[in-house]
Amino acid sequence: MPTALFSVKLMGRGTAEIESLPSYIHRCSIAHGSNVGSLLQTVERLIPNTHLCLKGKLKAKNFKPHDLVRPGKLVDELVYSFSEATGEPLDSSVLWILNTVLGRSQGEVVKGFRWCPECFGEMQRLGFESYFKLIWHMSSVAACHIHRTPLIQRCEACDCDQTSYKKVTDIGYCQECGESLSIRISGIDSDQLISSWEDLGNDVVQLFHELSLVDARSLPEDGPYKSVNDLLDYYWRIDREDIFYGALTRDQMIALSCRDKSISMLTARRIAFRLGVPLFAFIAGEASQTSGVLDHGLFCTLPEGYLDVKHKARKDHVDILKKLECAINEIEIPITAKKLCQLAGVSTGYLAYRYPQIYKDVVQRRKNYDEEEHLKAIYRAQAAALEYFFQERYADQPKSRRQAYKQLREETGLPKWTLKNAIQIAYEALNGNNV
Ligand SMILES: [Zn+2]
Ligand SMILES: [Zn+2]
Incomplete structure (x- = not known):
């Protein structure tokens, strides 16, 4: 459109x-x-x-x-x-x-x-x-x-x-x-x-x-409130409401559990951080499903850098970037994400995490390329099959599908089913669909 x-x-x-x-x-x-x-x-x-x-x-x-x-x-x-x-x-x-x-x-x-x-x-x-x-x-x-x-x-x-x-x-x-x-x-x-x-x-x-x-x-729009109430239930059951109230102040937490106060981003971050619940889970109303976190039952005082992703082996990002750049810009046929990662010496997980835009782009470009190639093969097969049944050049050849397949497979090297489908269509055209 x-x-x-x-x-x-x-x-x-x-x-x-x-x-x-x-x-x-x-x-x-x-x-x-x-x-x-x-x-x-x-x-x-x-x-x-x-x-x-x-x-x-x-x-x-x-x-x-x-x-x-x-x-x-x-x-x-x-x-x-x-x-x-x-x-x-x-x-x-x-x-x-x-x-x-x-x-x-x-x-x-x-x-x-x-x-x-x-x-x-x-x-x-x-x-x-x-x-x-x-x-x-x-x-x-x-x-x-x-x-x-x-x-x-x-x-x-x-x-x-x-x-x-x-x-x-x-x-x-x-x-x-x-x-x-x-x-x-x-x-x-x-x-x-x-x-x-x-x-x-x-x-x-x-x-x-x-x-x-x-x-x-x-x-759900009430996700954060649901999480607040589930957290209150949990700490109440283990008799540690003090931990729950300690996330902000007692008055503030009570106001939130009664839905008397709107929950801002900053409030959500503070509560989620202090009670050790992932922010998304808190906002989505799924705090009670993060049981692994709640089971500790202790106030979370996270040390600095606690949630940082620690890489075991430090990667040479500059070198990797250079390899990615070469592979993307210099190879004419769009390569698969897997191949690109092999060339750059990284895992596909690394590429998807560190360069999500590149990852998605490479996958998409390859997909488009594959689809285009597939279409081209279908057209080529169709042209070859029609030629086989209708052109002078093949006048001496028996007009059977089996023979057409044998001959065209040898000549074109096209994939079996692409060729067979094309031959079927040409054969039906030859016989006026009465097959
Ligand atoms: Zn300037
Ligand atoms: Zn940056």
């Missing part, structure tokens, strides 16, 4: 690295050679919307990235309009969970855009279009969970924050001075690498990962 705008793909779909709506809108503007304001107005004009809450506001106001990640009237309307205009579903590009399951959390979203220069560097080297990840908008995440490097918010060369509506270059380059945003001018020392559990926001990263596997808005 033709769409009003070019279909620009939402990056990182189905992974914790999903692109944010403001990033998508800015990228769309670049793809259409437009500035963000004109693009918004065009979409508003092309996609009639019943809410019309944008009417007139677009000219008056520049929407900042943080206005575009929290669900609400404006964002819902933009998600709807852009999904319609580009044919690309965008529900998962915003922090929908803050509106449905978790009450209005304040201070969860940072102002403007933030980025990890190392991630931009990898996107550029691997030939992906640069984009801002949704998770980079979360104030609880101070560093890139992949590189452990601090996120930055302004071009180090000219101090531009990249939020302007005027778009002159790819997202990976500064809109003001053109410097690559993958370069840390001030450099970084190894002691600046972030390792603490809190600064990396590992619970939020894990949550994003799990949210990417479920449908947007599929979580």
Whole structure:
């Protein structure tokens, strides 16, 4: 179906690295050679919307990235309009969970855009279009969970924050001075690498990962309350309500168990962290099913770095990246993820975890390639079979299916069933379907 705008793909779909709506809108503007304001107005004009809450506001106001990640009237309307205009579903590009399951959390979203220069560097080297990840908008995440490097918010060369509506270059380059945003001018020392559990926001990263596997808005809205009550039941049964109340204050926990207070993201994180329940399970109302955690029955004082993934053998990521880059860019036929991993000397698990975007892309490209090859084989088989039964060249050959198969298999080397099906169709055509 033709769409009003070019279909620009939402990056990182189905992974914790999903692109944010403001990033998508800015990228769309670049793809259409437009500035963000004109693009918004065009979409508003092309996609009639019943809410019309944008009417007139677009000219008056520049929407900042943080206005575009929290669900609400404006964002819902933009998600709807852009999904319609580009044919690309965008529900998962915003922090929908803050509106449905978790009450209005304040201070969860940072102002403007933030980025990890190392991630931009990898996107550029691997030939992906640069984009801002949704998770980079979360104030609880101070560093890139992949590189452990601090996120930055302004071009180090000219101090531009990249939020302007005027778009002159790819997202990976500064809109003001053109410097690559993958370069840390001030450099970084190894002691600046972030390792603490809190600064990396590992619970939020894990949550994003799990949210990417479920449908947007599929979580029960009372999930957190259900978890609170199940946890209270559990600690009451073992006669340790003190542990339960200790997660926040007694009054606050009572208010939550009576549903008198909305649960913000920060509250959910604190309770889940202190009672040792995975954040996603807590939010999804599945705290009682994390029995392995609850059985300890003790207040969790997690040491720093407790939830960090510890790698037994340190991998040379730079070397691996180089090998991946070569394999992706230099081999003409799209290779399978398994083959790519063999060439780079890593497991498919490593590729899927460390470079989910590449992993999905390689799998998809190979799938498309296989499908295309399969179609080509079918066409080739069909052409050969028709030729066998109808062309002069084979006039002397007996017109039996068995003979056709024998002859064509030898000539074309096409797969058995592709050939047999094609021969059957040609044979039926020869005999006027009366077979
Ligand atoms: Zn990074
Ligand atoms: Zn700059």
